[in-house]
Amino acid sequence: MNKRVLVALGGNAILRHKERGTAEEQFENVRRTCKHLVRLIQDGYRLAITHGNGPQVGDILLKNERSMDALPSMPLDICVAQSQGMLGYMLQQSMQSEMKKAGINTPVVSLITQTIVDKNDIAFKNPSKPIGPFYSASEIGKLRKEVKWTIMEDSGRGFRRVVPSPKPKEVVERDAIKTLFESGVIVIAAGGGGVPVIIKDGGNLKGVVAVVDKDLGAQIFASIIEAQILLMLTDVSKVSLNYGEPNQVDLDVITITEARQYLQEGHFAPGSMGPKVEAAVKFLTSGGERVIITSLEMGRKALESKAGTTIMS
Numbered sequence: 001m002n003k004r005v006l007v008a009l010g011g012n013a014i015l016r017h018k019e020r021g022t023a024e025e026q027f028e029n030v031r032r033t034c035k036h037l038v039r040l041i042q043d044g045y046r047l048a049i050t051h052g053n054g055p056q057v058g059d060i061l062l063k064n065e066r067s068m069d070a071l072p073s074m075p076l077d078i079c080v081a082q083s084q085g086m087l088g089y090m091l092q093q094s095m096q097s098e099m100k101k102a103g104i105n106t107p108v109v110s111l112i113t114q115t116i117v118d119k120n121d122i123a124f125k126n127p128s129k130p131i132g133p134f135y136s137a138s139e140i141g142k143l144r145k146e147v148k149w150t151i152m153e154d155s156g157r158g159f160r161r162v163v164p165s166p167k168p169k170e171v172v173e174r175d176a177i178k179t180l181f182e183s184g185v186i187v188i189a190a191g192g193g194g195v196p197v198i199i200k201d202g203g204n205l206k207g208v209v210a211v212v213d214k215d216l217g218a219q220i221f222a223s224i225i226e227a228q229i230l231l232m233l234t235d236v237s238k239v240s241l242n243y244g245e246p247n248q249v250d251l252d253v254i255t256i257t258e259a260r261q262y263l264q265e266g267h268f269a270p271g272s273m274g275p276k277v278e279a280a281v282k283f284l285t286s287g288g289e290r291v292i293i294t295s296l297e298m299g300r301k302a303l304e305s306k307a308g309t310t311i312m313s
Protein backbone atom coordinates (compact mmCIF):
# COMPACT_ATOMS: atom_id res chain seq x y z
CA MET A 1 0.00 0.00 0.00
CA ASN A 2 1.23 3.48 -0.80
CA LYS A 3 2.48 5.31 2.28
CA ARG A 4 0.46 8.33 3.28
CA VAL A 5 2.60 11.40 3.79
CA LEU A 6 1.48 14.66 5.29
CA VAL A 7 3.83 17.32 3.94
CA ALA A 8 4.09 20.46 6.08
CA LEU A 9 5.66 23.31 4.13
CA GLY A 10 7.33 26.12 6.04
CA GLY A 11 5.97 29.62 5.51
CA ASN A 12 9.58 30.75 5.49
CA ALA A 13 10.29 28.32 2.65
CA ILE A 14 7.60 29.97 0.53
CA LEU A 15 8.80 33.48 1.34
CA ARG A 16 12.47 33.51 2.31
CA HIS A 17 13.40 36.18 4.77
CA LYS A 18 15.82 37.98 2.46
CA GLU A 19 13.09 38.32 -0.18
CA ARG A 20 10.62 41.21 -0.41
CA GLY A 21 7.64 38.93 -0.88
CA THR A 22 6.46 39.93 -4.35
CA ALA A 23 3.81 37.72 -5.94
CA GLU A 24 6.42 36.56 -8.48
CA GLU A 25 8.91 35.53 -5.79
CA GLN A 26 6.32 33.60 -3.83
CA PHE A 27 4.85 31.92 -6.91
CA GLU A 28 8.35 30.94 -8.04
CA ASN A 29 9.09 29.39 -4.63
CA VAL A 30 5.76 27.56 -4.60
CA ARG A 31 6.38 26.22 -8.14
CA ARG A 32 9.79 24.94 -7.13
CA THR A 33 8.20 23.31 -4.08
CA CYS A 34 5.52 21.64 -6.17
CA LYS A 35 8.09 20.18 -8.58
CA HIS A 36 9.63 18.43 -5.57
CA LEU A 37 6.23 17.27 -4.33
CA VAL A 38 5.29 15.80 -7.70
CA ARG A 39 8.48 13.70 -7.61
CA LEU A 40 7.27 12.25 -4.31
CA ILE A 41 3.94 11.34 -5.94
CA GLN A 42 5.89 9.67 -8.76
CA ASP A 43 7.86 7.74 -6.13
CA GLY A 44 4.51 6.29 -5.00
CA TYR A 45 3.66 8.34 -1.91
CA ARG A 46 0.10 9.55 -1.29
CA LEU A 47 0.32 13.19 -0.31
CA ALA A 48 -1.70 15.66 1.66
CA ILE A 49 -0.31 19.14 2.09
CA THR A 50 -0.31 21.85 4.70
CA HIS A 51 1.66 25.07 4.82
CA GLY A 52 2.80 27.78 7.17
CA ASN A 53 1.81 31.41 6.84
CA GLY A 54 4.00 33.33 9.34
CA PRO A 55 5.57 35.78 6.89
CA GLN A 56 2.39 36.15 4.80
CA VAL A 57 -0.16 36.60 7.59
CA GLY A 58 2.07 39.19 9.25
CA ASP A 59 2.31 41.10 5.99
CA ILE A 60 -1.47 40.99 5.49
CA LEU A 61 -2.07 42.23 9.04
CA LEU A 62 0.46 45.03 8.60
CA LYS A 63 -1.20 46.14 5.35
CA ASN A 64 -4.54 46.28 7.16
CA GLU A 65 -3.12 48.31 10.02
CA ARG A 66 -1.26 50.72 7.74
CA SER A 67 -4.37 51.51 5.67
CA MET A 68 -6.71 51.80 8.66
CA ASP A 69 -7.47 55.46 7.89
CA ALA A 70 -8.78 54.60 4.45
CA LEU A 71 -10.39 51.18 4.93
CA PRO A 72 -11.69 49.07 7.83
CA SER A 73 -8.93 46.94 9.29
CA MET A 74 -9.53 43.16 9.32
CA PRO A 75 -8.78 41.20 12.51
CA LEU A 76 -6.09 38.52 12.63
CA ASP A 77 -8.44 35.53 12.17
CA ILE A 78 -9.65 36.97 8.88
CA CYS A 79 -6.03 37.66 7.89
CA VAL A 80 -5.25 33.97 8.53
CA ALA A 81 -8.19 32.97 6.29
CA GLN A 82 -6.88 35.36 3.61
CA SER A 83 -3.44 33.81 3.83
CA GLN A 84 -4.97 30.33 3.42
CA GLY A 85 -6.75 31.56 0.30
CA MET A 86 -3.65 33.14 -1.15
CA LEU A 87 -1.21 30.32 -0.41
CA GLY A 88 -3.81 27.62 -1.13
CA TYR A 89 -4.42 29.20 -4.53
CA MET A 90 -0.71 29.33 -5.37
CA LEU A 91 -0.13 25.74 -4.23
CA GLN A 92 -3.25 24.39 -5.91
CA GLN A 93 -2.48 25.99 -9.26
CA SER A 94 1.21 25.05 -9.13
CA MET A 95 0.44 21.44 -8.17
CA GLN A 96 -2.05 21.25 -11.06
CA SER A 97 0.54 22.56 -13.54
CA GLU A 98 3.36 20.33 -12.32
CA MET A 99 1.16 17.23 -12.18
CA LYS A 100 -0.13 17.91 -15.68
CA LYS A 101 3.49 18.05 -16.92
CA ALA A 102 4.09 14.71 -15.23
CA GLY A 103 0.91 13.20 -16.71
CA ILE A 104 -0.82 12.80 -13.33
CA ASN A 105 -4.56 13.48 -13.25
CA THR A 106 -5.26 13.41 -9.52
CA PRO A 107 -7.56 16.27 -8.43
CA VAL A 108 -6.16 18.79 -5.98
CA VAL A 109 -8.07 21.25 -3.82
CA SER A 110 -7.35 23.62 -0.96
CA LEU A 111 -9.75 23.93 1.90
CA ILE A 112 -10.37 26.87 4.21
CA THR A 113 -9.84 25.23 7.59
CA GLN A 114 -10.71 26.29 11.12
CA THR A 115 -8.90 25.00 14.18
CA ILE A 116 -10.48 24.93 17.61
CA VAL A 117 -8.38 26.37 20.43
CA ASP A 118 -9.05 26.78 24.16
CA LYS A 119 -10.10 30.32 25.05
CA ASN A 120 -8.19 29.95 28.34
CA ASP A 121 -4.95 28.80 26.66
CA ILE A 122 -2.07 30.51 28.48
CA ALA A 123 -0.60 31.38 25.06
CA PHE A 124 -3.04 34.31 24.89
CA LYS A 125 -1.00 35.91 27.69
CA ASN A 126 2.41 34.89 26.28
CA PRO A 127 2.73 35.72 22.57
CA SER A 128 5.43 33.52 20.98
CA LYS A 129 4.64 33.08 17.30
CA PRO A 130 6.73 35.29 14.97
CA ILE A 131 4.86 36.76 12.00
CA GLY A 132 5.57 39.21 9.19
CA PRO A 133 8.84 40.92 8.26
CA PHE A 134 12.18 40.63 10.05
CA TYR A 135 13.60 43.85 11.53
CA SER A 136 17.13 44.84 12.51
CA ALA A 137 17.96 45.94 16.07
CA SER A 138 17.98 49.62 15.04
CA GLU A 139 14.64 49.35 13.19
CA ILE A 140 13.13 47.73 16.27
CA GLY A 141 14.30 50.60 18.47
CA LYS A 142 12.30 53.00 16.29
CA LEU A 143 9.29 50.69 15.93
CA ARG A 144 8.89 50.20 19.67
CA LYS A 145 8.02 53.90 19.94
CA GLU A 146 5.35 53.66 17.22
CA VAL A 147 3.55 50.35 17.82
CA LYS A 148 2.28 48.28 20.74
CA TRP A 149 3.50 44.93 19.44
CA THR A 150 5.22 42.25 21.43
CA ILE A 151 8.58 41.85 19.68
CA MET A 152 11.07 39.00 19.97
CA GLU A 153 14.33 37.85 18.48
CA ASP A 154 13.68 34.98 16.03
CA SER A 155 16.39 32.26 16.11
CA GLY A 156 19.30 34.60 15.23
CA ARG A 157 17.57 35.82 12.05
CA GLY A 158 16.38 39.24 13.30
CA PHE A 159 13.52 40.70 15.32
CA ARG A 160 9.85 40.00 14.64
CA ARG A 161 6.42 40.81 15.92
CA VAL A 162 4.98 37.88 17.89
CA VAL A 163 1.33 36.94 18.48
CA PRO A 164 -0.38 34.36 20.71
CA SER A 165 -0.14 30.80 19.43
CA PRO A 166 -2.66 28.64 21.32
CA LYS A 167 -2.52 24.86 20.96
CA PRO A 168 -4.88 23.40 18.34
CA LYS A 169 -7.43 20.96 19.81
CA GLU A 170 -9.39 19.85 16.76
CA VAL A 171 -9.91 20.68 13.09
CA VAL A 172 -13.51 21.72 12.38
CA GLU A 173 -13.42 20.42 8.80
CA ARG A 174 -12.18 16.94 9.85
CA ASP A 175 -14.94 15.00 8.04
CA ALA A 176 -14.62 17.01 4.83
CA ILE A 177 -10.85 16.46 4.78
CA LYS A 178 -11.24 12.73 5.41
CA THR A 179 -13.89 12.29 2.74
CA LEU A 180 -11.84 14.17 0.15
CA PHE A 181 -8.62 12.34 0.99
CA GLU A 182 -10.25 8.90 1.00
CA SER A 183 -11.77 9.60 -2.40
CA GLY A 184 -8.30 10.22 -3.81
CA VAL A 185 -8.08 14.01 -3.80
CA ILE A 186 -4.81 15.74 -2.90
CA VAL A 187 -6.01 17.96 -0.08
CA ILE A 188 -4.30 21.20 0.93
CA ALA A 189 -5.67 22.09 4.36
CA ALA A 190 -4.99 23.54 7.82
CA GLY A 191 -2.91 26.30 6.23
CA GLY A 192 -1.17 28.44 8.82
CA GLY A 193 -2.31 25.89 11.42
CA GLY A 194 -5.95 26.70 10.58
CA VAL A 195 -7.96 29.80 11.43
CA PRO A 196 -8.01 29.79 15.25
CA VAL A 197 -11.57 29.68 16.61
CA ILE A 198 -13.09 29.16 20.04
CA ILE A 199 -16.42 27.50 20.82
CA LYS A 200 -18.75 30.05 22.41
CA ASP A 201 -21.21 29.13 25.17
CA GLY A 202 -24.06 28.64 22.69
CA GLY A 203 -21.84 26.36 20.58
CA ASN A 204 -21.09 28.82 17.78
CA LEU A 205 -17.53 29.34 16.58
CA LYS A 206 -15.71 32.67 16.88
CA GLY A 207 -12.32 33.65 15.43
CA VAL A 208 -9.64 34.84 17.86
CA VAL A 209 -6.53 37.02 17.65
CA ALA A 210 -3.87 34.35 17.29
CA VAL A 211 -1.91 32.24 14.82
CA VAL A 212 -1.74 28.49 15.42
CA ASP A 213 1.61 26.88 14.71
CA LYS A 214 1.27 25.04 11.42
CA ASP A 215 3.27 22.03 12.63
CA LEU A 216 0.88 21.40 15.53
CA GLY A 217 -2.04 21.83 13.11
CA ALA A 218 -0.24 19.42 10.76
CA GLN A 219 -0.22 16.75 13.46
CA ILE A 220 -4.03 16.85 13.69
CA PHE A 221 -4.33 16.86 9.88
CA ALA A 222 -1.97 13.85 9.76
CA SER A 223 -4.16 11.99 12.25
CA ILE A 224 -7.27 12.71 10.13
CA ILE A 225 -5.77 11.08 7.03
CA GLU A 226 -4.00 8.40 9.13
CA ALA A 227 -0.62 9.34 7.67
CA GLN A 228 2.34 7.05 8.30
CA ILE A 229 4.89 9.79 7.64
CA LEU A 230 4.95 13.43 8.68
CA LEU A 231 7.40 15.33 6.47
CA MET A 232 8.19 18.84 7.69
CA LEU A 233 10.01 20.84 5.03
CA THR A 234 11.66 23.97 6.38
CA ASP A 235 14.72 26.14 5.81
CA VAL A 236 17.27 24.00 7.67
CA SER A 237 18.34 20.54 6.43
CA LYS A 238 18.66 19.07 9.93
CA VAL A 239 17.54 19.63 13.50
CA SER A 240 20.45 20.53 15.79
CA LEU A 241 21.41 20.51 19.41
CA ASN A 242 22.98 23.77 20.64
CA TYR A 243 21.62 25.40 17.48
CA GLY A 244 23.71 28.35 16.31
CA GLU A 245 26.39 27.78 19.00
CA PRO A 246 30.00 26.77 18.33
CA ASN A 247 29.20 23.31 19.73
CA GLN A 248 26.20 22.75 17.41
CA VAL A 249 25.49 19.07 16.69
CA ASP A 250 23.25 18.10 13.76
CA LEU A 251 20.94 15.15 14.39
CA ASP A 252 20.48 12.24 11.94
CA VAL A 253 18.12 9.78 13.63
CA ILE A 254 16.67 10.17 17.12
CA THR A 255 14.11 8.26 19.14
CA ILE A 256 10.95 9.76 20.58
CA THR A 257 12.54 9.50 24.04
CA GLU A 258 15.55 11.53 22.92
CA ALA A 259 13.26 14.06 21.21
CA ARG A 260 11.35 14.53 24.48
CA GLN A 261 14.58 14.90 26.44
CA TYR A 262 16.08 17.50 24.06
CA LEU A 263 12.79 19.42 24.09
CA GLN A 264 12.92 19.55 27.88
CA GLU A 265 16.55 20.67 27.80
CA GLY A 266 15.48 23.66 25.68
CA HIS A 267 17.35 22.85 22.45
CA PHE A 268 14.42 23.82 20.23
CA ALA A 269 13.24 27.44 20.12
CA PRO A 270 9.57 28.07 20.95
CA GLY A 271 7.69 29.34 17.90
CA SER A 272 10.04 27.63 15.40
CA MET A 273 11.76 24.25 15.99
CA GLY A 274 9.99 23.64 19.31
CA PRO A 275 6.53 23.06 17.80
CA LYS A 276 7.99 20.83 15.07
CA VAL A 277 9.51 18.43 17.58
CA GLU A 278 6.41 18.67 19.77
CA ALA A 279 4.25 17.79 16.75
CA ALA A 280 6.64 14.92 15.96
CA VAL A 281 6.26 13.45 19.46
CA LYS A 282 2.44 13.71 19.29
CA PHE A 283 2.35 12.17 15.81
CA LEU A 284 4.48 9.20 16.88
CA THR A 285 2.53 8.60 20.07
CA SER A 286 -0.76 8.55 18.14
CA GLY A 287 0.18 5.88 15.61
CA GLY A 288 2.53 7.66 13.17
CA GLU A 289 5.59 5.70 11.99
CA ARG A 290 8.20 8.28 11.07
CA VAL A 291 8.80 12.01 11.20
CA ILE A 292 11.27 13.78 8.95
CA ILE A 293 12.42 17.36 9.43
CA THR A 294 14.56 18.71 6.58
CA SER A 295 14.75 21.23 3.75
CA LEU A 296 12.66 21.12 0.59
CA GLU A 297 15.69 20.08 -1.47
CA MET A 298 16.54 17.18 0.86
CA GLY A 299 12.97 15.88 1.28
CA ARG A 300 13.21 13.05 -1.23
CA LYS A 301 16.61 11.86 -0.01
CA ALA A 302 15.36 12.07 3.56
CA LEU A 303 12.44 9.76 2.72
CA GLU A 304 15.10 7.25 1.68
CA SER A 305 16.80 7.84 5.06
CA LYS A 306 19.80 9.49 3.37
CA ALA A 307 19.37 13.06 4.64
CA GLY A 308 17.57 15.26 7.16
CA THR A 309 16.60 14.44 10.74
CA THR A 310 14.40 11.40 11.33
CA ILE A 311 12.44 10.89 14.53
CA MET A 312 11.12 7.36 15.19
CA SER A 313 9.37 5.61 18.04
Ligand code: ADP
Pocket residue numbers: 009010011012013052054155157233234235236238239240241242243267268269271272273274
Ligand atom coordinates in the same frame (compact mmCIF):
# COMPACT_ATOMS: atom_id res chain seq x y z
P1 ADP B 1 8.86 27.04 9.20
O1 ADP B 1 8.34 28.20 8.44
O2 ADP B 1 9.43 25.99 8.31
O3 ADP B 1 7.92 26.50 10.23
P2 ADP B 1 10.41 28.07 11.44
O4 ADP B 1 11.13 29.37 11.34
O5 ADP B 1 9.16 28.04 12.24
O6 ADP B 1 10.16 27.58 9.93
O7 ADP B 1 11.38 26.93 11.99
C1 ADP B 1 12.64 26.68 11.36
C2 ADP B 1 13.73 27.47 12.06
O8 ADP B 1 13.93 26.99 13.37
C3 ADP B 1 15.08 27.38 11.45
O9 ADP B 1 15.25 28.25 10.37
C4 ADP B 1 16.01 27.75 12.63
O10 ADP B 1 16.36 29.12 12.55
C5 ADP B 1 15.13 27.56 13.86
N1 ADP B 1 15.66 26.68 14.88
C6 ADP B 1 15.49 26.90 16.21
N2 ADP B 1 16.04 25.94 16.95
C7 ADP B 1 16.59 25.05 16.05
C8 ADP B 1 17.32 23.82 16.21
N3 ADP B 1 17.58 23.32 17.41
N4 ADP B 1 17.74 23.18 15.08
C9 ADP B 1 17.48 23.68 13.87
N5 ADP B 1 16.81 24.85 13.67
C10 ADP B 1 16.36 25.53 14.74
Ligand code: MG
Pocket residue numbers: 010052214215271272
Ligand atom coordinates in the same frame (compact mmCIF):
# COMPACT_ATOMS: atom_id res chain seq x y z
MG1 MG C 1 7.21 27.42 11.97
